[in-house]
Each structure stands twice: as C-alpha cells, then as structure tokens.
Amino acid sequence: MDTDRIAARLTRLTREHLVPGAQLAVHHGGRTWTHEVGLPPDAAVPIGSITKTFTATVAMALVSDGDLELDSPISEHLPDAADGLTLRHLLSHTGGLPSDPDDVSTTSLRRHVRQAVRELHPLHRPGANFSYSNIGYSMIGHLIEVATGMTWSEAVEAVLLRPLGLRTRFTTSADADVVSGHAVNTATGRAVPVSQSLAPVDAPAGALAASATDLVAFGRMLAGRGPRLIDPDDLELMRTPAPHAEPFGMADGWGLGLALYQRDGVRWVGHDGTADGTSCHLRINPADGTAVALTTNGSSGFALWRELVPELVAAGLPVADYDGMRGLRHPIPPPPDCTGRFRNGDVEYAVRAADRERLALTVDGEPFADLSLFDGLVFAMRDSDTGDTNQTGRFLRDPGDGRIAWIQIGGRLARRQVATLS
Structure with missing residues (x-):
C-alpha cells in the first residue's frame, strides 16, 4: 500500500472539493495508518447514518445474550406494529416502513416510536422488499431500551463504546465536543459552518460523532478481529445478505445493520453516513481484517469519497464501493x-x-x-x-x-x- 500516494491524493481532493477537514484511517496488513487534513486525529466528526451500524451492533449483542430475538414479532413491545414485523426486518430495512414519520411531536423515544407505528403508512408487507428507514432504527433503539432498562445512549456506551475504548460522542448532547459540519457551495467556492439539527428521538439512526481511527477500531471488531462482543454466528449474520434486501442505489446488498459491497469477487461490508455538513464512510473486509474509514466535515465529502476510492485501489488498497452507473x-x-x-x-x-x-x-x-x-x-x-x-x-x-x-x-x-x- 503506497501511503505517500494516498496522502497526497487525499490532500489534493480535499482542496478540490472545498472540504475544510478530513481524516483517513486504514488498518491493513497488521498495522493502522492515518492521515489528516485540517482536522486533529482525535476530532469527533458527526457520522450520520453510520450510527445505525452501532445501533445494530448493540442489538445483535443483545441477541447473542438472549435479551432480544431476531424473529419474534415486535408487536410484543409495540402492539400497533404491522403483523409479522421483526427485529430482523428492521435491521435489514425490509420492514416496509417509510424513511421518517410525518411529524415529530415528542422528545420521548418510546412515545415517538409508538406514535409513528400508529400513524405511518407501510410501503409493503414486512420482508417483501427493501426501503431504507430511519424510523425503523428508532424502533430498534426503543427495543434496546426495553431489553436493557437503559436509555439508548447509555446502552451504546455500556455495551459497545466502553468495551472497545472508543471516544465517540453523541451529537444530541448539549455539551457534545464535535466537529462543525460545513455546507459547501462549489460554484461560489464557499464553505459555511452549520450546526447539527438531528432530533433526540432520531438519535439511534444518526447521532454519533467519531474519528476515523475510532471507526477503524469499530470496523475491526465487526471483522471479528477485536473484542468478542457478539457471538461469531450472529456477527456473520450481520455480514450476510438478508432475504429481499436489494438496496438499489446504495449498495450491492444488505445484511443486518451493514451494507454489502463487491470488488473482484471479494465481499466488503460497511456503511455511509451524512450529517449536517459532513460525509463519512466505513468499509471492512472480513476476510483479511482490513478496515478503511474516511470522515469529512464538508457536504461535498461524498463526491470526495467517490474520487478517492479508485485512488486507493491504484495505491494497492482494493476497497469496494457501490457504483450504480456500471x-x-x-x-x-x-x-x-x-x-x-x-x-x-x-x-x-x-x-x-x-x-x-x-x-x-x-x-x-x-x-x-x-x-x-x-x-x-x-x-x-x-x-x-x-x-x-x-x-x-x-x-x-x-x-x-x-x-x-x-x-x-x-x-x-x-x-x-x-x-x-x-
């Protein structure tokens, strides 16, 4: 892996896309390498929907412990839920749920989820198709609270962050020390700071902030190379294509909390995330333990990532990404x-x-x-x-x-x- 070439390309792409700061962390061949542009190595960047993988990992740890069941109807906890809707459906976005509820009128996750279940209009029956859903992950957060007796954030801290030694932050906390995102206008050449606006009830779907190094440590655990927090069979389920989960426009497949990507016959897993003015990306190769994470604090960071991937491949790091155009x-x-x-x-x-x-x-x-x-x-x-x-x-x-x-x-x-x- 040509780290000098990767560092030079990341620096150039950050400048070209007007991204104020970026962190790249790579664990490959038994060592971790990092490069930062405009951000300190330990800065916590809002990672948006990569939070869903953290929420899914906590849920699967509870499945391994027997505190949650993948295929029991969630109507046991949410009486108005669709017939047959299960935790497996929620984790794989196959529950037929819309992305977000029509209205958020409470700060209580329990009341928010119960209201959404009563009022939302399903897109299809559970298990029949794939539709990415934020409210589905708020439901998972509620199930975590029911199973643990803790709030979602307390459970994430206790089950996942502390055992892994991660310095992850919660963007919905009033005193959260997180990097500011930026709305980038490439036409005018301006990058304007923006604040995080995620509602607390949506936290299980997108409220974490982390450094690229933290994401790589998390990714190594998901590859089975870190502390054993989940039974190996349940961890493999997270990385296995779920039935009828065809995430067209996002990834090549979907498991339980993880997107699936293919390159040259090798399956990678991971997730992308955008928060207010940020774009972050995590890729993991379970076969050899490679993990790659990019965090950016500019809204143009997604375009930067799309250009960076082929540069990583050319530098000897064959990371997989989704390309619907092909x-x-x-x-x-x-x-x-x-x-x-x-x-x-x-x-x-x-x-x-x-x-x-x-x-x-x-x-x-x-x-x-x-x-x-x-x-x-x-x-x-x-x-x-x-x-x-x-x-x-x-x-x-x-x-x-x-x-x-x-x-x-x-x-x-x-x-x-x-x-x-x-």
Whole structure:
C-alpha cells in the first residue's frame, strides 16, 4: 500500500472539493495508518447514518445474550406494529416502513416510536422488499431500551463504546465536543459552518460523532478481529445478505445493520453516513481484517469519497464501493406510466416528462434531478443543483397488474399516489 500516494491524493481532493477537514484511517496488513487534513486525529466528526451500524451492533449483542430475538414479532413491545414485523426486518430495512414519520411531536423515544407505528403508512408487507428507514432504527433503539432498562445512549456506551475504548460522542448532547459540519457551495467556492439539527428521538439512526481511527477500531471488531462482543454466528449474520434486501442505489446488498459491497469477487461490508455538513464512510473486509474509514466535515465529502476510492485501489488498497452507473446498458424512451406522484412518509416525489427522452423529478415541489432511463427501468440522475451524474435509481412494477407502482431513490421506496401526470 503506497501511503505517500494516498496522502497526497487525499490532500489534493480535499482542496478540490472545498472540504475544510478530513481524516483517513486504514488498518491493513497488521498495522493502522492515518492521515489528516485540517482536522486533529482525535476530532469527533458527526457520522450520520453510520450510527445505525452501532445501533445494530448493540442489538445483535443483545441477541447473542438472549435479551432480544431476531424473529419474534415486535408487536410484543409495540402492539400497533404491522403483523409479522421483526427485529430482523428492521435491521435489514425490509420492514416496509417509510424513511421518517410525518411529524415529530415528542422528545420521548418510546412515545415517538409508538406514535409513528400508529400513524405511518407501510410501503409493503414486512420482508417483501427493501426501503431504507430511519424510523425503523428508532424502533430498534426503543427495543434496546426495553431489553436493557437503559436509555439508548447509555446502552451504546455500556455495551459497545466502553468495551472497545472508543471516544465517540453523541451529537444530541448539549455539551457534545464535535466537529462543525460545513455546507459547501462549489460554484461560489464557499464553505459555511452549520450546526447539527438531528432530533433526540432520531438519535439511534444518526447521532454519533467519531474519528476515523475510532471507526477503524469499530470496523475491526465487526471483522471479528477485536473484542468478542457478539457471538461469531450472529456477527456473520450481520455480514450476510438478508432475504429481499436489494438496496438499489446504495449498495450491492444488505445484511443486518451493514451494507454489502463487491470488488473482484471479494465481499466488503460497511456503511455511509451524512450529517449536517459532513460525509463519512466505513468499509471492512472480513476476510483479511482490513478496515478503511474516511470522515469529512464538508457536504461535498461524498463526491470526495467517490474520487478517492479508485485512488486507493491504484495505491494497492482494493476497497469496494457501490457504483450504480456500471450497470447501465441500453437507453430507452420512458414508458408513459413512469410519470406520476409517489410518496414515502411525508416526502412526495413527482415525475413528469421533460422531453421525449428525459424525465424531470421534483421532491416536495423542488427540482431534484433529470432522469435518463435505461433497460430494466433503471435511470441515471443528473442533479439539478450540482449537475453530478453519479447516482442511479429505478422504477418498480406491481407484480399483479404490471404497472409501475414504486420509484426507488437512495434505497428508499416511494409508492404511487395519484394518476399519471400530463
């Protein structure tokens, strides 16, 4: 592994993407190497949805201890939950839940989850498909509280952070010492500091802040190279593709709290996370114990990561990432039933014909992307703000009548709501 080359590339990419600071940590070949640009090595960066993997790991530790069961209906604890909904479904985002509830009107995780269960509109029956869900991880946080008698944050500290010696912070804490994120505008060349806005009831889905070194230590445990906090069979379940978990637009597969990625026949696992003005990434190769973590405190950090991955590969570190663009083959004209309105929770996606070859997508009435369709009803997205074209999505047909019934973007399903738009 050419560390000099990696350090030089990271420094250059950080500058080009206007990211104020970045940390890169790599454990490979029996040693850990780090490089930082604009941030101290121990700075805690809000890691957004990588928090879900921490929450999943605590839940699986409780499964190993017999305090939670993967396949028992969660209606035992949440009476209004959908029939057959289980912890396994929640961990793998196959529960049919929308991403977020329509409204947050409480600071109590228990009341928040119970209200959401009563009021949310399922996208599909549990276990039938994949749709990335934040509220699903709030439910897992509630189950952790029921099983342990502790708050979610207390349980994360006791079960995971202290045993691993991690210096992770909680962004929802009033005195949290975390790095500020930045909203980056590459057109104007400005990076403006932003505060973290995650509600406490959403903490199990995204409230942790960590250094890249902390993430690598966590990743080594998930590879089976650290302290044994989870039974090896349960740890392997986390890294194994779950049935019907097809996270199109996000990863090559999904386990229990971990995304799955492929490179040259080798399976990597991990998770990505964005908080307010940050973008962070974790990849783990369970076969050899390699772990790679990047934290950035700029909203353009995702684009930096996408450019960094091939640089890591060229430098002798064949880390895997998801690239939906590689599967695009033959452009097709959009079928008429692509257009319409689709909903996931309180988020509305509207699709209309832009011309004979392209579709225009708005989200909650705001321009989001132009869509170019390919066979299989897969589309490439041209971002309305940045012009980037490195994201993909797809339409899905109803198996019953054959009509397009869902759109899937960023792993989230949205169900058709109204008649076709003109």
